[in-house]
Amino acid sequence: MSGTQNIGAAHVQRAQALLQKRERRLVDYWWEYPPPGSKNVMEIGSVDAHSLIEGTQGLILSYKVPQGFIFVLRDVVFEAVINPNAVPLVPPLSGSGVFTGVLDVNNPIGGSAIPVGTPVADFSAVTTYLGSMANRPWRVYGRAKNTSVFLALTTLNWKVTYNATVPAAAGEVLFNAGLFGWEVPESETEN
Secondary structure (H helix, E strand, O other): OHHHHHHHHHHHHHHHHHHHHHHHHHHHOOOOOOOOOOEEEEEEEEEEHHHOOOOOEEEEEEEEOOOOEEEEEEEEEEEEEEOOOOOOOOOOOOOOOOEEEEEEEOOOOOOOOOOOOEEOOOOOOEOOOEOOOOOOOEEOOOOOOOOOEEOOOOEEEEEEEEOOOOOHHHOOEEEEEEEEEEEEEHHHOOO
16 A cells, blocks of 8 residues: 555645646746736726827827836737718728828926836837737737846837828727736746
């Protein structure tokens, strides 16, 4: 009987060692996988095109990374939703040059004439839809540790510039944006 107990104990120890190795890997690669103690982030915003002044930027959403955390950006959404019953019909907007979106860092609307922040890589002049609120977000590929990780107190802003006048009778044209990822306690990222 003791031989069977030793084999069972050895299997339990091996399983515990594998579990600890897996947990360590999650912590070691916190920018790839949400580690234990992380919090999911789902920030969503909308702005009505009628509220925008042609050729000026409008803020869709703003997200500030909390003190003591690091934010890992995993997915985004940037889209225009048009009321299909609008008369006259608003033409499809994606790729038309009618709008330009930007996801930037630490650069508020109405801030300095000289931008104090910088656009997030690959999101400085978005003219097509990225993902969808109705279907699924657009995955931020190539998530290297230095391209999709934002430090505490960093503010991410999704903005849109609408380069056309929306006829009053056109109904609702909404620009939607989303940021999806996780917040990791800074203490978990110190390797």
